[in-house]
Amino acid sequence: MSGQDKYLGIFKDEAREHLDAFHAGLLDLENNPGDLEIVKTIMRNAHTIKGSARMVGLLSLGDLAHRVEDVLKAVQGGLIAADTDAVNILLGAADCMEASVLGLPSGGPDEGKMKAAALQVSAFLEARLAAPQAGRPEEKDLASELSSLFGAPAAASPQERAARPDEETGPAPARPDAEAPSAPKAPDRRSKPTASGLSPDTMRVKVPKLDNLSNLTGELVIMKSKIDNNLHRLDTIMKQIKESAARGLDSGGGRAMRSLTEIERFLSEECNDFLEQFRTDFSFLDLYAEEVLSETLSLRLLPVSTIFDRYHRLVRDLKQAMRKDIRLEISGGEILLDRQILEEINPALMHLIQNSADHGIEPPDERAAAGKPPGGLIELNAFHRGGNVVIEIRDDGRGMNPAKLREAAVARGFASAEEVEGLSDRDSLLLVFKDGFTTSDRVTATSGRGVGMSVVWEKVQRLKGSVGIDSRDGEFTRIQLVFPPAFYKMKALLVEAGRQLVCLPSNFLVAVARINPADVSIEGRTPMISIQGRIVPLVDLCGVLGLPKAEEGGEAQAVSDTVKVVMARIEDDYIGFRVDRIHRLEEIIVKSAGQYFAGAPLISGVTILRQGDPSIIVNIYGLFKRIRERGEVAFAAALPSAAGGGKKRVLVVDDSITTRTMEKSILEGAGYEVETAKDGEEALAVAAGAVFDVVVTDIEMPGMNGFELTKRLKATSKCADVPVVIVTSLARDEDKRKGIEVGAAAYIVKGSFQQKTLLDAVRRLAGA
């Protein structure tokens, strides 16, 4: 029944809120047993749950809440103490209530469990009241208490229990109407699908936030009607213009305008007015639209305290299970993170805390021997760093010994002795993230199985985050998980590939460059370029993506046209991607491309650009993989520093002695070594006998002309890669095109000849 479901849904939200507060309050109470204010507050929580549960007909839940209230009343009245036992009992009841609330609206409470829990709470209260202050457990009771707490002698870890939602062990489910046990017994911890406290499909939103959104949306609608008005106004103006045109300038009648000047004045006044109005309206529209967007996106962000706060309970349980004194300190709970990240890292964080408690923090005697305070400290911090959110778990336990880690890695076959040899201490710490790695000889219920850390690693990687680890032997271990604050947003470079814009995620990009076409050398089949002292293969982005080519002028590109290159990097692989245009770096919102594209390895998502057009976000991993697999390019290593320290050599070819001498002196003045030749034949002969970095040639020469010379030079293996600069008075496009065809790298027209133009060209091409 949907009506009933609706109420149950509301109740569920309300009850969870109160249960969370109740939970937190109880843990607070345990640390401050005498604080009656806390008792009062959590009593109110229990009371509200009781009332609402009865309203929606969940009588057993109401009954349990009622009995919890009774216990709290007794505490308030000073009849019983709010000690660990009492807190255990109440926490157990809270878990039971929570488990039944979580199943709503579809599944109701498990009546048997509820009844058993209620009986247990009452039994506890009766026992305590009958023997006031005698119920405090002695040291010897602890073991039995623990075993009852954790169900079995081989205490299962709290986390394990959380991981088995079906095995809700509640209070003695086998004997629902068991008589009151004499030892206080706490029911099992929370056992539910998402221990994070986040429900998968729904979320709670603060009312002011929603109000703000509705207000903004309202404003948007108003803006819509304003723009509608503007359109009407434009219509009217158009009509008036048409009317005057129809009546003619000389009709003299009515409202017709008499002269061009009049029409002009009318038009400029009306249009100015219109434009001004339109601009104002538009700027508001723009503002509201942006605000609605950011507000809506921020709905996904939640404070990390949403999951952090629950770890107090985890640590409390671990503390009891391990008989260590451990304190959890949390800071930065207000830092916001995407809810999906929160949901997914929750198990990883639980694991890390557990590791700290089990492996990190030493038993009290060991700590005393090491001169440390008996109580261990686990610190959980969240903070911002460089635009990312860092979650840090630090414990002041025994730390890690890099040498021991290396030993263990070899002993357990994770790495060879040689491999381990070269590892720095810092890198050695990363060994703990290897699948199956452990240094622990014992496998306890809670940790030491060596699977957890690798899972943490994978999880964080999948969320596009990173992991850092730091430790000092005997002092501390610190693990940092770094996340982008909201991974639906990313910085991307917008580039034109063929006829459309695609997005390249900026975290893979290392450089953007404009390269002279002459600087592209061909090795085998692969074009190579040099960027930032690195020789990298040049791949046409449009081609490798299989997108339609831009269909403009083709070869008729001017000599000055440069090749636009974006260099991307994955680890030690670098590739330069040739793009048609480089637009801008932009913060984009990542949308899933949808399940249709599940099998498309070159797409990592889609974004919608400002103009409303969809644009592909390129999967750089997929792109590198494709290029590598198709063997299109060899990956190049760093360029061995540019050849020699000597002067660059230039060959100047011109039949005019004036030109030859002028060019020679210009170039020598700039520090080049210059040889000259008076025609093509001589140039070929000179080039055959020496090495040049650049050839500068005229076109019109007796015998072999400059085109022919260039072609011939390019045909020799020795000079194929030497860039040729053509300096000529032939300014026709046809000649320029011919120059490019034969392989010239630059084309300078003598009419516009200036020292600087020549020097720039030579400098660029010679690389110095």
Add this chain to the structure above:
Amino acid sequence: MGGIGESGPRTGGTGFNPQEILQKMRKDYWEGLARPPSEAHGATFLALTFEVEGQVYAVRVDSVREVIKVPPWISKVPRSPKHLLGIMNLRGQIIPVLDIRESARSRVGEKGRIVVFRGEGQDIGLYADRVVGLPEITVSEVQKPRGLAGPLPAEVIEGQVEVLDEESGRKRIANLVGAAAMIRSPAFEFREA
């Protein structure tokens, strides 16, 4: 046939057994339900008909999310198969657009439209040269497809039916397309080219 007066139940009358009548009604009802829908006499559904390269197609209206003009920008997808025209932005949602034309792909006529099919978890668009109409189709008139010509695989075509092309006033044979089958069809899935 007789009106209510003769055959309907009379209160407290003789010769009538209301029990029997109720039983018969119940029987008819269940038999009606058990019969395959195509045999249900006179049952109709609304269809959207559209034309692609001279062939008319029909699709049940309830599996069409909407029909829109071809947006000004459809982005090409890297290494996409030839039946994928690209992706478009439909009010913030990314929709793949299929194109089953054999030739002149990516040319958009003035009457060109995108028919957006409703799918499970993934809506999908299909380019149509024009929308033909919105006829009511009688289930019993849908024929088994005879000799399929055209670009659609057999599993996508539920049958054929005669529809009126109002623009030309002619009767035409439309291929009845199953939207869900179309979205699921391996012929249209994304394979890297």
